[in-house]
Amino acid sequence: xxxxxxxxxxxxxxxxxxxxxxxxxxxxxxxxxxxxxxxxxxxxxxxxxxxxxxxxxxxxxxxxxxxxxxxxxxxxxxxxxxxxxxxxxxxxxxxxxxxxxxxxxxxxxxxxxxxxxxxxxxxxxxxxxxxxxxxxxxxxxxxxxxxxxxxxxxxxxxxxxxxxxxxx
Amino acid sequence: xxxxxxxxxxxxxxxxxxxxxxxxxxxxxxxxxxxxxxxxxxxxxxxxxxxxxxxxxxxxxxxxxxxxxxxxxxxxxxxxxxxxxxxxxxxxxxxxxxxxxxxxxxxxxxxxxxxxxxxxxxxxxxxxxxxxxxxxxxxxxxxxxxxxxxxxxxxxxxxxxxxxxxxxxxxxxxxxxxxxxxxxxxxxxxxxxxxxxxxxxxxxxxxxxxxxxxxxxxxxxxxxxxxxxxxxxxxxxxxxxxxxxxxxxxxxxxxxxxxxxxxxxxxxxxxxxxxxxxxxxxxxxxxxxxxxxxxxxxxxxxxxxxxxxxxxxxxxxxxxxxxxxxxxxxxxxxxxxxxxxxxxxxxxxxxxxxxxxxxxxxxxxxxxxxxxxxxxxxxxxxxxxxxxxxxxxxxxxxxxxxxxxxxxxxxxxxxxxxxxxxxxxxxxxxxxxxxxxxxxxxxxxxxxxxxxxxxxxxxxxxxxxxxxxxxxxxxxxxxxxxxxxxxxxxxxxxxxxxxxxxxxxxxxxxxxxxxxxxxxxxxxxxxxxxxxxxxxxxxxxxxxxxxxxxxx
Numbered sequence: 100x101x102x103x104x105x106x107x108x109x110x111x112x113x114x115x116x117x118x119x120x121x122x123x124x125x126x127x128x129x130x131x132x133x134x135x136x137x138x139x140x141x142x143x144x145x146x147x148x149x150x151x152x153x154x155x156x157x158x159x160x161x162x163x164x165x166x167x168x169x170x171x172x173x174x175x176x177x178x179x180x181x182x183x184x185x186x187x188x189x190x191x192x193x194x195x196x197x198x199x200x201x202x203x204x205x206x207x208x209x210x211x212x213x214x215x216x217x218x219x220x221x222x223x224x225x226x227x228x229x230x231x232x233x234x235x236x237x238x239x240x241x242x243x244x245x246x247x248x249x250x251x252x253x254x255x256x257x258x259x260x261x262x263x264x265x266x267x
Numbered sequence: 268x269x270x271x272x273x274x275x276x277x278x279x280x281x282x283x284x285x286x287x288x289x290x291x292x293x294x295x296x297x298x299x300x301x302x303x304x305x306x307x308x309x310x311x312x313x314x315x316x317x318x319x320x321x322x323x324x325x326x327x328x329x330x331x332x333x334x335x336x337x338x339x340x341x342x343x344x345x346x347x348x349x350x351x352x353x354x355x356x357x358x359x360x361x362x363x364x365x366x367x368x369x370x371x372x373x374x375x376x377x378x379x380x381x382x383x384x385x386x387x388x389x390x391x392x393x394x395x396x397x398x399x400x401x402x403x404x405x406x407x408x409x410x411x412x413x414x415x416x417x418x419x420x421x422x423x424x425x426x427x428x429x430x431x432x433x434x435x436x437x438x439x440x441x442x443x444x445x446x447x448x449x450x451x452x453x454x455x456x457x458x459x460x461x462x463x464x465x466x467x468x469x470x471x472x473x474x475x476x477x478x479x480x481x482x483x484x485x486x487x488x489x490x491x492x493x494x495x496x497x498x499x500x501x502x503x504x505x506x507x508x509x510x511x512x513x514x515x516x517x518x519x520x521x522x523x524x525x526x527x528x529x530x531x532x533x534x535x536x537x538x539x540x541x542x543x544x545x546x547x548x549x550x551x552x553x554x555x556x557x558x559x560x561x562x563x564x565x566x567x568x569x570x571x572x573x574x575x576x577x578x579x580x581x582x583x584x585x586x587x588x589x590x591x592x593x594x595x596x597x598x599x600x601x602x603x604x605x606x607x608x609x610x611x612x613x614x615x616x617x618x619x620x621x622x623x624x625x626x627x628x629x630x631x632x633x634x635x636x637x638x639x640x641x642x643x644x645x646x647x648x649x650x651x652x653x654x655x656x657x658x659x660x661x662x663x664x665x666x667x668x669x670x671x672x673x674x675x676x677x678x679x680x681x682x683x684x685x686x687x688x689x690x691x692x693x694x695x696x697x698x699x700x701x702x703x704x705x706x707x708x709x710x711x712x713x714x715x716x717x718x719x720x721x722x723x724x725x726x727x728x729x730x731x732x733x734x735x736x737x738x739x740x741x742x743x744x745x746x747x748x749x750x751x752x753x754x755x756x757x758x759x760x761x762x763x764x765x766x767x768x769x770x771x772x773x774x775x776x777x778x779x780x781x782x783x784x785x786x787x788x789x790x791x792x793x794x795x796x797x798x799x800x801x802x803x804x805x806x807x808x809x810x811x812x813x814x815x816x817x818x819x
Contacts, residue, residue: 137568140512140551167571174572174728175553177512194475194668195631195705197718212748231556231722232474234481234514236631236704237302237638248305250342 108160112152117145125160132163135171139178148179174233184219184226184262186245188212188257193232195239200254204240205229207254211261225264270532274418277409279475284410290486292327293369295319296346298398299332301477301516301636303341311343314359318366328369334485336398338385339638350399352378384654385636390617392625395639397485402520405527408488414533416604420496421539423712424607429500430456433603435611437623442468442596443557443673443699444775445622446689447713454583455501458591465503465545466587466594467494468564469510473671474722476629476702479597481639483510483517487524488600491547491777493600495534496607498545501593506547509564513554513637521549527557556672556726560774561586561594563728574730575774596700598627618644622687626698630656632668632705635760642686649682652705662707666790670699672719672726673779675786676712695786711808712791713798717745720785727776734777737768741784748795751814758795762788 111118128134214220238250341355398409434449527631558573586592634656666676675696724738747753765781802814
């Protein structure tokens with residue numbers, strides 16, 4: 100917020116058009132070091148995850164050490180350093196969901212999709228993630244299937260969804 | 268649209284809105300807050316819009332999206348007849364029948380009576396507009412009396428007078444700690460600094476809490492108005508809202524609200540033609556619970572890892588970029604406009620001696636009426652859980668968890684205490700931000716303690732040793748207890764660790780992390796003993812694999 104910096108960023112790692120979005124976000128925030136988290140958000144929005152090359156680029160554009168970029172990217176749970184599966188299921192593990200059986204949902208998905216919590220299945224089809232709390236506690240247990248939040252889930256509903264993904 | 272310069276300009280907008288409102292005969296309000304959206308209320312809203320169009324009723328019947336109607340358990344919810352008819356579990360097939368009924372009797376099979384305790388026992392200040400206005404339109408907010416408090420503060424009151432009203436109101440921080448808002452504002456206003464910042468903490472991290480997200484998605488302008496008034500009072504020029512990235516709906520609505528307020532000159536330079544200028548930017552959190560702690564939050568806004576630092580200096584004196592910074596929670600700011608309009612004394616009449624006003628709670632878990640409520644401070648837990656919430660038939664209440672991972676579990680014999688900051692602390696829990704998760708006989712209290720310790724262990728930022736190592740050790744012991752591998756000696760160690768971590772951790776996360784264990788030990792010690800000595804889980808939740816191994 101205090102220091103003046105030149106407003107021309109270094110060229111992006113490749114000519115992917117999505118870098119324009121990232122650059123726009125950095126420019127709006129004046130290429131300051133404090134824009135780091137916002138910039139990582141826009142990289143992840145654009146590319147789905149934070150690749151090593153992306154981290155290096157962000158470090159040079161904002162003039163912060165790569166170690167700090169890596170530190171921030173790994174500190175925050177929201178950032179992910181690897182690609183996700185074709186389908187993503189996020190099971191809410193908030194208190195309300197937990198006491199209404201979220202653990203059973205996870206066990207079921209793990210068995211059906213042959214993956215474990217936090218991982219992507221070997222065929223790259225399904226990622227199983229957990230959320231701290233989606234804030235839809237009134238409809239617990241909840242999960243997000245490819246961006247769609249669904250509440251009042253039963254193991255059989257979850258099973259059906261995952262089976263559909265596997266067959267697709 | 269031109270900038271608003273006076274109270275007359277606001278009234279003009281409100282008058283125009285009222286005219287439009289009166290020109291339609293019926294309004295169909297569809298809840299488009301997060302709970303109902305996950306029950307597909309967006310598709311329901313489309314279905315209503317289509318059917319109204321098909322019947323050529325656009326001129327007399329308006330379909331609107333509104334904020335949270337409260338009773339999430341019965342989602343999706345809609346209301347008609349000025350909010351006097353509330354329908355639950357509405358599906359697109361019911362649309363025709365509801366439109367048919369607008370001029371006649373209500374559709375009884377879908378109707379929820381409004382005189383049930385869930386509604387009649389509430390007092391709404393923060394939620395007054397929720398479910399009544401379209402959160403995506405500033406005009407709706409203005410028509411409901413919005414921004415009148417801002418104009419009053421800026422044109423009729425000095426910053427000192429604003430602070431004195433907030434002090435008189437007795438408003439305390441709604442984020443958890445309950446620090447008097449007036450005192451904090453006064454410290455920031457007196458702090459020396461050429462530039463001052465204001466931060467709205469919308470990093471609602473407690474699992475089981477959804478108050479802030481609902482306010483932001485249902486009535487975002489109320490929070491903005493509270494922030495602008497606070498900025499005027501303390502002399503801040505730049506504001507930030509630190510909001511969870513996991514709440515995309517709140518983020519979208521906030522962004523839109525900020526743009527609308529800027530367009531009308533309610534944010535920006537020389538607001539209402541006065542010398543006062545203020546801007547607000549959003550900063551997205553990235554999923555770190557510790558960032559709810561104010562010094563960690565500051566580090567995060569500055570683009571760094573969210574690790575706390577020792578206080579003092581407090582942010583009120585040295586916060587963002589070492590400048591004086593006022594940090595309050597969403598719900599705290601949302602109380603401000605009404606306090607300014609009605610006066611501090613009006614607010615102070617509600618609540619108890621030391622806890623004034625109303626408090627929102629996210630009621631979840633094993634109750635019939637899960638959802639969002641706002642009640643006067645001092646109401647008993649029993650009233651909230653048994654009367655407003657309601658325990659499902661065939662189940663027995665066991666404990667209520669308040670305050671998230673920093674709070675504790677309160678058993679039935681203590682339910683008659685009034686809900687206020689001090690009483691909850693005395694019971695070994697805390698008020699916290701307002702999450703209230705009800706548990707019945709199907710929950711094992713040791714397992715619940717383990718659940719929260721797993722949370723704290725994973726969310727510990729790692730900066731100080733007691734929290735980083737202590738939470739991990741406590742989690743190990745709880746894992747041993749819940750698998751039948753623990754001895755009574757482990758229990759002693761666990762209690763010692765609780766004491767150590769509580770007294771030596773750097774920030775609130777570590778200092779309060781033992782609360783779930785301490786409170787369950789206090790009220791449900793027999794469950795711990797059953798796990799350790801008899802190798803059984805009374806609730807039948809823990810698998811106790813280790814003891815089985817030992818037996819074979």
